[in-house]
Amino acid sequence: MIYAKYQYPRLDIQDYLMTLDIISQRIKDELGKEVYPLKVIKTINKYLFKELGFKGNKDNYYDPDNSYLNQVIDKKTGIPITLSVIYLEIAKRLDFPMVGIGMPGHFLIRPEFENVGIFVDVFNQGEILFKEDCELKLKEIYQQPITLEEHFLTPVSNQQILGRMLTNLKYIYLNRQEYPKMLRIIELLLQLFPNHPLEIRDRGLLYYQLRQWEKATTDLQLYLSILPTAEDAPTIRQILQQMR
Incomplete structure (x- = not known):
């Protein structure tokens, strides 16, 4: 709670x-x-x-x-x-x-x-x-x-239950385009699962949506350093190129 x-x-x-x-x-x-x-x-x-x-x-x-x-x-x-x-x-x-x-x-x-x-x-x-x-x-x-x-x-586990609850909220706020609230939920998820690559990626994409280029770049580069061969890596690199 x-x-x-x-x-x-x-x-x-x-x-x-x-x-x-x-x-x-x-x-x-x-x-x-x-x-x-x-x-x-x-x-x-x-x-x-x-x-x-x-x-x-x-x-x-x-x-x-x-x-x-x-x-x-x-x-x-x-x-x-x-x-x-x-x-x-x-x-x-x-x-x-x-x-x-x-x-x-x-x-x-x-x-x-x-x-x-x-x-x-x-x-x-x-x-x-x-x-x-x-x-x-x-x-x-x-x-x-x-x-x-x-x-x-x-x-x-209790950690998995909390993670699932927060993930539900994350996607609810995404669908409602309530990005500041979604960002807050991602921050909580990263406290629960530190350095989780998909949460880092999603935070970076959210910063990109909010036009916070420096923060977006930091997160998306970190994501690629963790998962350089991820399926969406070409798309992420393209977004990074657009922000330069």
């Missing part, structure tokens, strides 16, 4: 952490003493989606606010990855650890204990899926037959 302070400087992170604490405590009270995976998931689902009204923002999927956790908590709507992060945080507070699954085109979560064998689609009201359902979900997303490869269901 820290990166949200760049967009919302007055954000009080502790307030939102306290909100998650309160939600978790109410779910814990509802759970009682007899606890097992399916009961925990169904109890979280009932409180989060039926009582509080959290839901996937299918009507305005590319609204930047869907990628800021404070806004997702306030509006009770978001995209798969941000809703999943909230769910993961609640599960952690219930001593029921879950992990994120960065499936192509979608984001799921599952209990940390692999032998449970179930996945949760938080974007779709906490729908419970099995491995076969995940393959069907992929076909539905891509509108064509697609084989579910084992690595599609590999858990992702």
